[in-house]
Amino acid sequence: MDKPKNQVVTEKSIRLLQQNQYTFKVDSKLTKTEMKSWIEGFFDVEVEGINSSRIGNRSRKRKNKLNINFTSQKKMIVKLKKNYFIPLFLN
Template sequence: MEKSKNQLITEKSIRLLQRNQYTFHVDSKLTKTEMKNWIEQFFDVKVEGINSSRVRTRRKTKSSSNSTSKKKMITRLQSNYFIPLFLN
């Protein structure tokens, strides 16, 4: 299962970097504990906390409207750690 789809780069996520917080789009079935363990192992960092939210996206067409759900997680790292941007 793919855990992290990509790092999210927006104005808000860039502001959060100043507080050592990183934003990711993740698999919608992923739990906070699974995400914490994966980030700590993959990036070799220590996670202080994680906030998650579901983001609904609506796509309208002439015949119908579809809505999809994505999950966004904001990961707060301990002060001595960081994650490099643009890993892909």
């Protein structure tokens, strides 16, 4: 099982940092409970809740009419309890 792949840095994810929420791209097979236990163990924080969403498959057509399929991805937004933070992110 892969752990979180990387952090997501977008305008929305930066705004969510002010609300103590952190956004990660993760393996599509990772569950919320696995993510919660990994975050709590690795960063030594307490998780209040997790929201997950799938970024669906996309396909592109080229001039030679070949379809290129992109694999589905998953992102999770982790909300930490008050007075906890992840030091890798800027607050």
